[in-house]
Amino acid sequence: MRNHPILLLLCLFVLASGTAQETAAEQQTAALVAQIEKEAVENSQLETLAHQLMDVIGPRLVGTPQMNKAHEWAVATFKEWGIPAENEQWGTWRGWERGICHIDLLEPRVVSLHGRQLAWSPSTPAKGITADLITLPEVADSLAFARWLPEVKGKWVLVSMPEPTGRPDYNWEEWATEASFEKMKSDREAQTKAWRQNLRNTGYSSRSINQALEAAGAAGIVQSRWSGAFGANKIFSANTEEIPVIDLSLEDYGMLYRMAENGDGPRLRVVAESRELGRVPTFNTVATIRGTELPDEYIVLSAHFDSWDGGTGATDNGTGTLTMMEAARILKKVYPNPKRTIIVGLWGSEEQGLNGSRAYVEDHPEVVSGLQALFNQDNGTGRVVNISGQGFLHAYEYLGRWLEAVPDHVTEHIETQFPGNPGRGGSDYASFVAMGAPAFSLSSLSWSYWNYTWHTNLDTYDKIVFDDVRNNAILTAVLAYMASEDPERTSREKAVLSVNPRTGEQREWPEPRSPNREGGQD
Incomplete structure (x- = not known):
């Protein structure tokens, strides 16, 4: 059969159109990523936010007035940026306030x-x-x-x-x-x-x-x-x-x-x-940038808001909180009309057993079922150096695609593990993973976290490495943008899990656990 000239021209036209569309999309992505980076570097709010949260409000032990002040401050800050936010009560806790x-x-x-x-x-x-x-x-x-x-x-x-x-x-x-x-x-x-x-x-x-x-x-x-x-x-x-x-x-x-x-x-x-304050309500702070095309599909920027109170909770998890708030601020400015809905979840009582995030997944099944991706940061001030697929078989495909858009100076330090194993605890992404929803931990470089700042009296503002936190805000904002714009839903297919070398038995997917909604009882 001979090639028909008109058919050949049509094929060439379609190929050219497709290539042009791909090039236009790539250029649009590159331009928006450049805007994200420019805003993060030239108009960073990290130092101001850190001062207000760590120095002025201080530690955020669940059940204390300082925790409540932090929730109120976060809502007011989001609203200043034009992002609707509210404090959602999920339980009560023993109220207590540290004194002289x-x-x-x-x-x-x-x-x-x-x-x-x-x-x-x-x-x-x-x-x-x-x-x-x-x-x-x-x-x-x-x-x-x-x-x-x-x-x-x-x-x-x-x-x-x-x-x-x-x-x-x-x-x-x-x-x-x-x-x-x-x-x-x-x-x-x-x-x-x-x-x-x-x-x-x-x-x-x-x-x-x-x-x-x-x-x-x-x-x-x-x-x-x-x-x-x-x-x-x-x-x-x-x-x-x-x-x-x-x-x-x-x-x-x-x-x-x-x-x-x-x-x-x-x-x-x-x-x-110190003072006993009786039973007090405890909250999650939830901010929302509503999606324009797929509002019932979600990207969640996740960090726990509470802390122990030996220091001021700067690296556990003030820096994770700063990362998610700054990423949301940047996205609202340069990407105000996302395709999918972007939620910022600042969870309460993570330190006592992921209670805030476990309550959220129970109370918001629509977010769990519509979750495109969740990004959580909670292990110190360092730049992100590891991302695991959390046991999702096809995580490499979509996370890899999104990471390609992130600036090279951010991704050059990052190692990935696919498909990985699902998190069973440790931080709030595990609450979503247990529900079979694609949630990922942005794991950071140590900076002597475990000895010097994790749950210690030295976890204070001066331990924050702002260049690394800025790096993480850029990473989070770009991943959120790419997840929002992706034409496809993320796969939830689970990998066959590896054998636990300590027990010799094959790992099983973690089971969801209910939160303690009446905490601090005697």
């Missing part, structure tokens, strides 16, 4: 100590509690410990192992002889093992022993949970009903412990003016 805290050694010398009351700790009386200090004894069994327990009545009890060194291992490795470093580690391991065995001998765990001491009439609990980094302690909750619990720096705790053990008669005064 003074910790002073009175004997054998006077010195103000470095520490703080733990979250939800009972208050001291107005004049404080002044009492002697006592350490846990070495006991053979729970009966021996029960016989000793009356000794704590009216005293502050030191419940943590005194650390043999306040220098992180990297500091030892740099300066010590190899023999000295190995000896320190061996001695510390033996001390830790003996301490844990003695605690088991009491019949209690590190969490349950506080209740036993409280029941025996202790005046209060003193602990020190060193993170392994200079000056950093992990700060969590008190786990008592009537007596206060404080955390002291490694240095001050060790000094008190040595004084008590050597019979120096240490005497401690603590004034901690």
